[in-house]
Amino acid sequence: MIEADLHExxxxxxxxxxxxxxxxxxxxxxxxxxxxxxESRLSRHFAPPDKPSP
Structure with missing residues (x-):
């Protein structure tokens, strides 16, 4: 994850x-x-987007 983000x-x-x-x-x-x-995989891992309430 970090390797791909560093490159991207x-x-x-x-x-x-x-x-x-x-x-x-x-x-x-x-x-x-x-x-x-x-905007990276790492940031999404530690702070995933909020899920909408049902």
């Missing part, structure tokens, strides 16, 4: 080992937390 929202390919080794854990953490405020 930020264009980050975490499968690129050179890129990921060149970045800090803080850099990744900031982007993962950013997914919580973006």
């Amino acid at each position: 929202v930020y264009g980050i390919d975490i499968g690129d080992r050179r890129l990921m080794r060149a970045r800090s854990w803080r850099w990744l953490r900031v982007r993962v937390f950013g997914l919580l405020s973006a």
